Amino acid sequence: MLHQLAAPETVTLLEPETIKVALIEDRREIRDGLAMLINGTQGFKCTGSYRSMEDALPRIGTDLPDVALCDIGLPGMSGIEGMRILKEKFPALLLLMLTIYDDDERIFDALCAGACGYLLKRRHPQNCSKDYEKPSTVVRRCRPKSRGA
Numbered sequence: 330m331l332h333q334l335a336a337p338e339t340v341t342l343l344e345p346e347t348i349k350v351a352l353i354e355d356r357r358e359i360r361d362g363l364a365m366l367i368n369g370t371q372g373f374k375c376t377g378s379y380r381s382m383e384d385a386l387p388r389i390g391t392d393l394p395d396v397a398l399c400d401i402g403l404p405g406m407s408g409i410e411g412m413r414i415l416k417e418k419f420p421a422l423l424l425l426m427l428t429i430y431d432d433d434e435r436i437f438d439a440l441c442a443g444a445c446g447y448l449l450k451r452r453h454p455q456n457c458s459k460d461y462e463k464p465s466t467v468v469r470r471c472r473p474k475s476r477g478a
Contacts, residue, residue: 351377351394353385353411354427355403359450363398363427382411386418393419398448401428401435409435409442416443 350367352375354360360378367375376392379385383405389397397415399408412424426439426447436447 347372347374348396349374349376349392349394351375351379351385351389351397352427353379353382353397353399353403353408355380355400359427382406382408382414386411386414389415390419394422396423396425398425398427399444401426401439409438412439412442412444 350373352360352363352367354363357380360380364375364378367373376394377385377389379388381403382399385397399412399415401408403411408426408428412426415422415424424442424444426436426444427450428435428439428447429450431449439447
């Protein structure tokens with residue numbers, strides 16, 4: 330009895346899903362440093378870098394990110410105020426507050442406005458990855474679970 334061996338199937342390796350991140354931060358050195366860190370991290374891409382909410386609101390939708398890092402203490406419209414508008418315009422957008430403040434009231438206000446979490450600016454960026462096995466875990470933990478899960 331002869332058995333014919335089938336040709337091996339071609340396996341296509343897919344690139345892991347890239348998480349798109351926008352930055353809304355008034356301090357240029359922080360904004361530029363975070364953009365470099367994000368773009369230098371596999372699986373992440375910085376899609377926009379804005380110095381104010383007034384700058385971000387009309388432009389962020391052109392390449393809608395999965396996540397926006399928003400400073401609380403922006404000049405003009407505050408990050409919390411702008412977050413409410415972003416959440417209304419883009420309900421699926423995940424919002425992380427980027428702040429020097431660690432007081433409960435501001436954090437609570439940010440969470441009420443739609444933030445799924447916050448990062449303290451005084452923390453060294455290299456230490457953030459030690460909190461999670463993969464940086465994308467931060468984003469995945471913010472995503473709401475489906476009702477069937």
